[in-house]
Amino acid sequence: MASTNRPLLLQWTTAAPVAAFALLLATWKRDLPGPLVALVAVFLAAAVLAAVHHAEVVAHRVGEPYGSLVLAVAVTIIEVALIVTLMADGGDKSAGLARDTVFAAVMITCNGILGLSILVGALKYRVAVFNAEGTGAAFATIATLATLSMVLPTFTTSKPGPEFSPAQLVFAAAASIVLYGLFVATLTVRHREDFLPVTAAGDVLDTADHADPPSNRETATSLVLLALALISVVGLAKGISPTIEDGVAAAGLPASVVGVVIALLVLLPETIAAVRAAVRNEVQTSLNLALGSALASIGLTIPAVALASVWLEGPLLLGLGANHMVLLALTVAVGTLTVIPKRATPLQGGVHLALLAAYLELALVP
Template sequence: MTPSLSPTRNPRPTSIRSSLTWTTVAPPAALVVLALAWGREPGTVVALLLAVFLGAAVLAAVHHAEVVAHRVGEPYGSLVLAVAVTVIEVALIVTLVAAGGPETASLARDTVFAAVMITCNGILGLSLLLGALKHRVAVFNAEGTGAALATVATLATVCLVLPTFTTSRPGPEFSPPQLAFAATASLALYGLFVLTQTVRHRDFFLPVAADGSALPEDATDEHAEPPSGRRTLLSLGLLLVALVAVVGLAKVESPTIEAGVQALGFPASFVGVVIALLVLLPETLAAAKAARRGRLQTSINLAFGSAMASIGLTLPVIAVATIWLDGPLLLGLGSTQLVLLGLTVVVGTLTVVPGRATTLQGGVHLVLLAAFLFLAASP
């Protein structure tokens, strides 16, 4: 008698196949490609292939950061992604400055300022535009958003504006005591904001209803069930792998990026803009997705949280790195950059104070981003 086939033999292979999605395969695959390409100068075809794996690693990082964020809830989820993206930024700046020598003295300033402009105008403007298009008027918590903008403005002034006007060193450069003070103040202010956002006044950073009233905390959670602890730990591990792959592949691609910027006739400072655009891609995608879901406060938390992390965490690391890095560290902004930063703060304040925004406010911020990108390419 022929034995019947048991229906219990298929579930295990099916579950294995279902777990091997592109988001789980991309980070380790990108890490393998990085190991093969490390220490070599890629040609055109190889550079394009590396760019594909780099993009896949970025998108996978977004996915796994969202899984972790869903598990821990808001605003902790925004904080996870903001810190993760800043790790990429800091690692890229330090590695490129160490490899480039004195010629990269302004790379940290260019990258951090680009990150501030992209987050406070690009991510914020896109989120407001998407939210207003869906709901006619985008509503958010003015108290938490205003506190975040004030923190960003203070950090940017202390770290990027004051070096232009100090006189202890020639040029837009801090003296060692001034750099130590700015780094300590930045780290302390960022830590204080995180404490406010996650403990003391967490409700200021949660989504609000259409009439501006606070939503019950359980109403801010996604409808889907939170991921299990095992899946969260897996995503956290894959997120770390993806971040390492992104940093390494971007480092390998840096000669190609620099050559492309030079071939286009853009100034060398535009390399910092490219780095900022690259590392903030996960934030931009996550913020746009949240805005389309009607969770505008999450998008704003991502925008301002990334701006704060870019300054408050990057500068202390760079300050410590100057102990063994050669050459000056130019942090002060030029006249055009100062005007754009001042206008961003003024417009951002007018956007935040009402707690409501239309497509016009989103468009204004996007135009400011376009002006920054155009003037960065054609000063």
């Protein structure tokens, strides 16, 4: 981890989260004029970059795959809070917001972050290598949770429309919690070695950068600043969400585009961290970030919105449309073929990015 001689309080990675959080407090629940929206966007971007830095400090201290898990879970917890808040404020018009945001997160992580990481790693090192056992287990869990939570509601008949009945929603929430818990236990306890970066020969890669790990105090400080940065990112994103919604409506775009924009903003820290890991030839770390974020998004959001539906008025639409189910099925098929060989070329990365581009194009022009 690169060190600096500047006092901690004078480093931009400390100042950015604090300033962004102060701006969040100053603008909370206020209508923002155009110039202030631009200022919020600048501080939001600074908070994203600071969050990546502090996540890497924590990861350097705790090692893989714990570092990837810290960032994925931290981002997703705050993302869930954002979704529930927007649903509470939006009424019936936000009935599909949870579905749109979670599916956008799945497509962005499983095709965008994964494809970009593979492309960067394969272009620099000829092939991108990773552990098929851990990656395959994560991908299978994503496919199961996505199907149970967002495909089945389209075909159930207990309630009209793409909705679960209360009993079905409880089952989907319970399945999400249990499977995500099993994944975390597999990742961190029983089969941790399946999620460590590997060499082309299949040996575990030494990811140490030969710098002294941060102290407990530095790690604790980075944890606090990471949380502060992520709260600021999501809070500022909520602050500019009316501007996003107005822009989407003025452009004549579907309301689901709002969920896509929210997911893109919230997943920006993972995207930057994953690409930086791929540049270091640690593609497995990139995949841990991508697939871990997708799993956390489903595994934590579905139970949260199920609980929130007790007091939220209006329907909770979780079922996907036909075009999105086709894209999900294609993502699962292509992802399986990508994972099995334990290595990938730039072609596989390009294929995943093409799927993301197709999803974004259909979001804009359904």
